Amino acid sequence: MNNLTLLLPEIFVVILGFSILTIDFFIPKNKKWILPCFAILSLTGILIFTLVFLSGKTDELYGGILRIDGYSLFFKSAFLILGGILIVSSVEYVNKNLSNQGEYYSILIFTVLAMMLMSSSGELLMAYISLEALSFGLYVLVAFDRYNIKSNEAGTKYIILGALSSAILLFGISQIYGLLGTTQFNEMADILGNTSSINPGLLIGFLFLIAGLGFKVAAVPFHMWAPDVYEGAPTPITAHLAVGSKAATFALILRFFISGLMPLMIDLQIILIIMAALTMTLGNLMALVQSNIKRLLAYSSIGHAGYLLLGLSALVSINQSGNFNLAFISNTNFVVSGIILHTIAYGISNLAAFLCISIIYKKTGHENIEDLAGIGKKSPFLSMVFAASVFSLAGLPIFAGFISKFYLFTGASMQGLIWLVAIAIFTSLISLYYYLRILKYIYIEKSKDSQQINLSVISFGLLSVLFIAMIFIGIYPAPLMDAIHHATDALSMLN
């Protein structure tokens, strides 16, 4: 019997999304602040409920379509928290720039639902549908700033290229289903493990699948939409694209690879290595010549997708000969933990960076790097958080980004990918240049005007939380690592 109560967190999120839409009808225009408050309180409640209710439960629903385990619990909680942060960071932006608040918040909440489903999908079609649910939400949100031509352009580009990538993805899925006769990850692993020679059509299927997913995480050569869309979208949504969408796709990819594709990983590794190398290099290189800060961060997040791909390509050792022993599993677990940790650390740092940009944009109306001049004097606290997030993205100690990069690179070199790690370290070095360039404008360049930037209580609180999180993870990662290890263990038990 399917225990539907296990889906309660998702059901609650759906109810929340619809009730926001409904409440929106009944409150007057000047009381719209009720919406985000209600949303955040409910999300907190759902988070607590999820943690209490689902902890320790392992089950599958509808014959393995959805999996309830430690891994999905970890990501569900992470996405609920992320949803809360995104809503808080949207409040001021939405008030000033956007109309139709109710729709904005409810679509945002539906994307959270989609991300939660992505992390628990155990089957390709479910994965595809939840991925599309996320994408559709994002298409709308990207174009939400209706009277802004850039936002419109971004929305159009995103939906057309997104459709193309969905086509590629679906083509891949149909190939796989046609040749293997299943879309379940576990069954795929069984079939792949028992066949010695692989059908070329199947290979094309998997490659197209990777290409489609590569679009979502903005991996080279499927990355070109990212800078344009990031630049045009409302800044909180850019943060969503850079953090939420990417994290959810990686959560999906990790489960798919570990529980479905492990027997094929040795063959797929070379493609992942190439993609990782290209993505790291191109992302960081292109960021060097950007003048718009959101475009810069778009390229930087492409670079970070490259580091995560580095992790994916290190799921199996380079000398692996098809023999999955205990040492192999422990190395793989190490790498998976590294990927998850980097996703979290990169997510927190990026959220902080985008929040800073959003605040600066709200006050100055500019998004170019030159316009950051003198912010250090105008708002020391904001600049401190911005600097911390930039350092964290660059991977400097004592911030979260250092620990996660260290973990990730250690794992990859344990698996023998020394050259790829060398590229990663070299591109990190390049990235320092454009990260530090931001700081140069913030702290060294003189401002043209003396307009003060005053932080609202909401921004101040959120910035402090993100700042503390970056430093806390940077100097005392053990509690988070503990949670991540639980998630990883849940994943490898399926193996």
Place this chain on the structure above:
Amino acid sequence: MDSNNTIGLHAAWVIPLLSAAAFLIIVFSMRLVGFFFSDRNKLAMLAPIVSITAILAGFILFWLVLLDVLNFDGGSISMAWLIVGPAEIRWGIFVDKISVAMIGLVTFISLLVQVYSIGYMKGDRHFEWYFAIHALFATAMLTLVLADNLLFLYFAWELVGLGSYLLIGFWWEKRSAAEAAKKAFITTRIGDVCLLIGIILLFRETGTFNISEIFHIAESGEINNAILNSSVLLIFIGAMGKSAQFPFHVWLPDAMEGPTPVSALIHAATMVAAGVYLVARMMPIFELAPEIMLIVMIIGLITFIFAGSMALVMNDIKKILAYSTISHLGLMMLCLGTGGVAAAIFHLIVHGIAKALLFLGAGSLMHSISNETNIWKMGGLRHRMPITAVTFFIGAASLAGLPPLAGFFSKDELLLSVLHDGQYVVFAITLLGVFLSALYMARVAIVPFFGSVPKNLAQSHESGSIIWVPLVILATLSAGVGFLILPLGSTYPGWAEFINPKHHFEIKPWLMILSIILTLIALILGWSIYVKKLVSAKQISQFIPYLHKTILNKYYIDDFYQWVIDKCILTFGRLVALFDRVVINDTVVDGSAISIYLSALKTRVFQTGYLFTYGAAMAIGASGLTILWWVLLD
């Protein structure tokens, strides 16, 4: 972890945290006070109250820990800090007899020094900051003695270095103080680097930073002998730096530039004690490396004699005390080199109390005679400052080894330990050093208080009670703490057994009599030279003019270092700078940066902004990857 003794253990980790909290509170309240109140002086007393409360609470908790360790056996608690694959790095504390003794010493001396400082530092411009660094320094030292793993210990070790740097350079507006702070920091830094290398070597061999685990692995003989020897030697070099052993001793006499209570703290309880503590703590692996033990002994012996001779000819009261500290630290190292942990730690405590007393006494003297430090410009002060005089005398007599003061017992233990090791030549030289130390103690105590009164001596009077009360407490302890060597009640079996149950307290009457005779001869000699003028010090020095001059110039060691820095290191540095500018900066860095930037500009061409380009890129990318894979796999 034994479930019985959790209270003491938990009390133990709170002790350093209290001082850390005090540090933070003072630092932040300094900012806030400046923010809210225009008149900062009104709230100046907040800083000493916070830091003294913290250290007092630490001292009270110390008794709890001590009771626990007496009844049970100590233990350790820790928490995971960083897990990297198989290696798990933990932060934790380790409580045993030695660390309890050190906590007692550190909290007690810090407490008295801080109380004394309220009087001594009154009206200083950076009054609050002074107490903030004191709290930081106490935190660092307490963490150091409690750390259960070498990495944690190293963190605290560096923090001690930072604390001493800040305190020695406390009057940083004065150039000599800033220079002295730098000298202390850089000199000890050489040792610190060696210590770090030693720790990393041990980690590489054993895969753990945990001290007990390292002992365990080392004792089972799993560490390569050469690596064990070199890491032990490196750890000892680290200890030499902090404990001012020859040839790293040069920073300690200059450290006088800080406020006098700081000298008391550094010489007695914190900075220099760290090195001795480290060697004592790591004794199990030192004992596995007998060659290094020999080096420890020889370095200790050299330092003992050599610093003693310099203490004999200096004229500055603080310098004499500084060289006497170096000399006594040498004695402790010498004793550690013979394996006498109990005796060395005992002397560390006895010396710490006496030296804190002497420095605080010297501070009281200087405070009343307009900061004069030359002992020949003082004299006859026993009438004007009776309390300072009596307490100073007790401290000096204790360090000279006069029975029944504490120094007599500790020195006896040290001599016994050397004798047990069977090194008779070393023993004989040690006796010479004992004689020297009694002689310079006689000199430094007799001249200012009994010497003839100089003509232009400033008006002086006894210091206030906040200054003399700590002196009296220290003097009492200095006289009485020696009896700790004997058993007390049923739980305390006497010092030697307390530290190591296998040891036993013993008395060799001939040794006692010998050391008493030596001390008395030295004191009588001192009396006849400096008071009765029966023998002229000048005539003695004319016997050996060159030696005297060499010693007066501190054996030219400082000059030699200066020469090396000026001629060799700076020349080399200029060459490196030239290479850096031409090859590294202009060619490699700028050249590669420019080429990367150009390649980025080239790549930018593909980002056209047109949808069809993007779509084409995706299609070409997907098919390209497929073809590539095909080619690569076949």
